Amino acid sequence: MELTVAVIGAPVGLKGYVRLDVRTDSLRERFAPGNQLNTNPAKHGPLTVQGLRKQGGSIICAFKEITDRTAAQALTGVELLAPALSELAEDEFYPYELEGLLVKDLAGNELGTVNRLVFGSGHDYLEVTTPEGEDVLVPFVKALVPEVDLEKEEVVMDPPGGLFPGHGTALEAR
Known part of the structure; x- marks a missing residue:
């Protein structure tokens, strides 16, 4: 089962960096360099995490496959998917x-x-x-x-x- 771990937001700069609307508590684990994330819609992925940083109140991510602002802009609104990490406790829900x-x-x-x-x-x-x-x-x-x-x-x-x-x-x- 795959879960939405982030939604790609607006591009940042000219080199293909994007803002993320994060939907996971495991940010560093999910977005470790080299991790591959599937996408929804699937035609945009998978994407390989190249780097992650905080800038002001935003989380900024670089993906190996995205190298310019135009490509980054085409991903606005795309969901990033990853497998569930573990079983949830009885009173926890996705x-x-x-x-x-x-x-x-x-x-x-x-x-x-x-x-x-x-x-x-x-x-x-x-x-x-x-x-x-x-x-x-x-x-x-x-x-x-x-x-x-x-x-x-x-x-x-x-x-x-x-x-x-x-x-x-x-x-x-x-």
Whole structure:
């Protein structure tokens, strides 16, 4: 199984360097010089990591196959893929496993569908699209998301009052 470890952003300079929108906690391991990464779409890869550096708040990467700005610009938006490193613990999930799961409250009422996992600095968030089409960000913490059942393809939430109108308990009651 391959996971998205980064998405290629804008080119940097004239020699084919690119910014990365990183989606992995194992940056140095995934982007060690000489590592090959598959791409989505596949026609752009595989790409061989030549070097990696930080520049300001950005991660900049050089690939052996990309030698000029024009080639780098053609890769904007391309996903970089790598095999999963290890099995996850029972309460850990890959983002792709959560996308599309049905979201219910503790009483079994449907709240929406998980659209995506949003990475945060303190904790991550589940972006839930309600049946009315609104997107709601829910902190992905045990107190609010006590259960994720991949076999049933559902997430059980205990949202605070006001997060999903008509569902959840008020903060004062917690």
